[in-house]
Amino acid sequence: MNKELINDVVMNRIVAVASLLLIALPVGIACIVLGYGMGDNPCALCWQERTAMVLVSLIALFITRYGLKPKYIGLLLLTSVYGLFAGFRHSAPHMLRDIGQGFGPAIMGVHTYVWVMVVFLVVLIAAGLLMFVQGDKLIQWSEKTRWEGLNKTAANVFLVVIAFNIVQAFTQTGPAPFLGQGDPVRMSFNPQNIIWSAGKWDGLTNMSLRGGYGITKPNFTDMAVNDATRADAQSTVSAVKTVTLPAELDGAVTGISYNPSSKLVAVVTNSNWVAFLNEDMTQVLAKAEIDPNFSVEISNLAGVAFDSDNSVLVTADHKSFARVAYDPSARIADYYANFFEGTDGITEFKRGRFETARAKYNYVGSVGYDAASNEYVMVTLPDAKRNNFVEVRLSGKDFKLNSERVLGIDTKALPMVTGTLVDGDKLVMLSQSGQQLLTLDAATGIVVSATNLTEAGNLQALTVQGDKLLVVDAAEGNNQVRFYIR
Structure with a gap:
């Protein structure tokens, strides 16, 4: 089944194209077009979603370079699931707002945090299909599987997009423990307009997957007098x-x-x-x-x-x-x-x-x-x-x-x-x-x-x-x- 449907060279190119598309389209457009071009700044949750996309693209590059190994497949699936969760976490408080309301720019009428879920669903479906067509065992890279022009292009585009993201992240968000703003202002390189915020960092003892929506349930047997x-x-x-x-x-x-x-x-x-x-x-x-x-x-x-x-x-x-x-x-x-x-x-x-x-x-x-x-x-x-x-x-x-x-x-x-x-x-x-x-x-x-x-x-x-x-x-x-x- 492996030889009939797909071989190592074709698989390598498919994964390279997937890595290139992921880093160039959602990540590249969000950073370079929406960010540098339109002044859109990621919020704290946007950075989590963007980081997950960058990691999936990087894992795909590892596969094209070192082969289709179970550890890379596992990492890709885990990272995609995390990205899907991040998109859902971001979308949840906004999707039920009144008609037309949302957060940040919309693409074809759909806000970017919803597109995140679409992207990771596509990644998971594509990964499942690629595993299915391989039959009973994983394809092994052979001497025909070379680091060719397509692979180098994907890697170079990855590095360029990452460089733009690094500049945006460290100028607009700042180093840890600054995690980004809940409602970010427009992107600017004027120091007077840049905001480094630690407002989304509650410390290790108060961490919650629900973030600002992690409200403590009342304990009616132990309520303090104030x-x-x-x-x-x-x-x-x-x-x-x-x-x-x-x-x-x-x-x-x-x-x-x-x-x-x-x-x-x-x-x-x-x-x-x-x-x-x-x-x-x-x-x-x-x-x-x-x-x-x-x-x-x-x-x-x-x-x-x-x-x-x-x-x-x-x-x-x-x-x-x-x-x-x-x-x-x-x-x-x-x-x-x-x-x-x-x-x-x-x-x-x-x-x-x-x-x-x-x-x-x-x-x-x-x-x-x-x-x-x-x-x-x-x-x-x-x-x-x-x-x-x-x-x-x-x-x-x-x-x-x-x-x-x-x-x-x-x-x-x-x-x-x-x-x-x-x-x-x-x-x-x-x-x-x-x-x-x-x-x-x-x-x-x-x-x-x-x-x-x-x-x-x-x-x-x-x-x-x-x-x-x-x-x-x-x-x-x-x-x-x-x-x-x-």
Whole structure:
């Protein structure tokens, strides 16, 4: 099969042409035409993609010079897979933008970071075809396989393009640890316009394949208190009563909600349990462990809110949700796909994902329900990379985004809100980091008052029962509910 379809000379020339095309077209055009000609500067991710193309082209040259060896084939495949990943990583945050939006110049209507994926897919497909046509063993270079004009041309073009890239890299980006800009300015050789940025270098201890999108998931059992998030308080309140929740609740309670009509209390825990309790919270009426991988991934439960007399919306920290209800006639055996285990008495109606814009890259620590507008309300948890304080309102009718707005608060740092309660035209928020209750004016979106809570703790959930505000101090095996006069 080897002799019939392809020989060593033809294979050598094919690989040489592939190396030449790869270095001359995507790399050469990006550097010389777009860069030197049009002033386009690569961002930090562009440099990774360009580096992967250069390495694939270099490996192809090694093959033309030293033969088709397994170690070169392996390196070529590994480098191409890395390049494909780099292109996907770069494209992911941009491909779902509004029509026509993107980053950098577009070629035939397609931005360069998308072309990267096309290039490496072509490389992988071509490599697979070349391996297939060789039959049962790799072609060996013979005395007929010479380092001829085509090979020398490919090598010389490679060196020229590399020289242009070296100049661009060290003048526009700088040496390590400068890794390039996230939003690069135009290419310039004027020192006043050149920016060397280390903003994309977080050190070895904070490395993440998601880069700026590597947001730390909240740990609801270990959230720090931060005085910088405390607002000036108008009052201080002390608990008038404390109730310890039943020990059979698995995990730390991260959400609580009370319905005055049905006199039910619903709670969720970080261990993916949802439970319904009686009004005085001494008895678990029904409970179930939500299967986090069925249909929609939902784990690290963050909040719960009654949206009818017996149904609640349960949300995870990443805004996936499930609607469940207390139903004494329900049998746990009928919900194999929904729940891992539990007792009779719980049904699941719906599971889905809330999609947001301003809050897209923030986790949440709570959910509330506004019966007047039939909306679920969430407030983002700020992060060093996405320091946002956003109120999100989502439709209880079609479970789509209704509105988002940036909230205002007079503090040195943004609070970590772990409880949300709609109270007429006010939004009451529980600040775990500030150990406070914050009141938001619905009309202005500004925190207008704050109340200090005397009892400190891992404050993770908030609801109202009559004239009392209920605050959960969460701890596995010792979840306590504190009652405060409204």
